[in-house]
Amino acid sequence: MSQKIKWRKSAAGQRALMTTTLRNMIKTRDNHTCRYCSISLSAEPHLLLEVDHIMPVSKGGLTAPENLQTLCWRCNRTKSNKIIAAG
Numbered sequence: 001m002s003q004k005i006k007w008r009k010s011a012a013g014q015r016a017l018m019t020t021t022l023r024n025m026i027k028t029r030d031n032h033t034c035r036y037c038s039i040s041l042s043a044e045p046h047l048l049l050e051v052d053h054i055m056p057v058s059k060g061g062l063t064a065p066e067n068l069q070t071l072c073w074r075c076n077r078t079k080s081n082k083i084i085a086a087g
């Protein structure tokens with residue numbers, strides 16, 4: 001039991017919670033619009049949207065709707081690069 005809780009709180013556990021259903025839920029909540037640059041699926045039909053952890057899992061962020069946001073792949077990539085640069 002305690003082992004399972006520990007796993008759920010671990011980064012691997014949090015990543016495992018990131019299901020297709022949850023991703024779709026977050027994208028729908030955010031109206032398929034990137035929270036950084038405000039580009040939307042209706043503006044760019046082939047836009048690739050990704051669901052991102054606001055607080056990274058590696059820093060203790062949880063896979064919960066309040067810690068998830070929709071980003072286009074361009075912004076998500078820029079964000080990742082910045083985190084790597086800062087680290």
Ligand SMILES: [Zn+2]
Binds near residue numbers: 036038
């Ligand atoms: Zn964007």
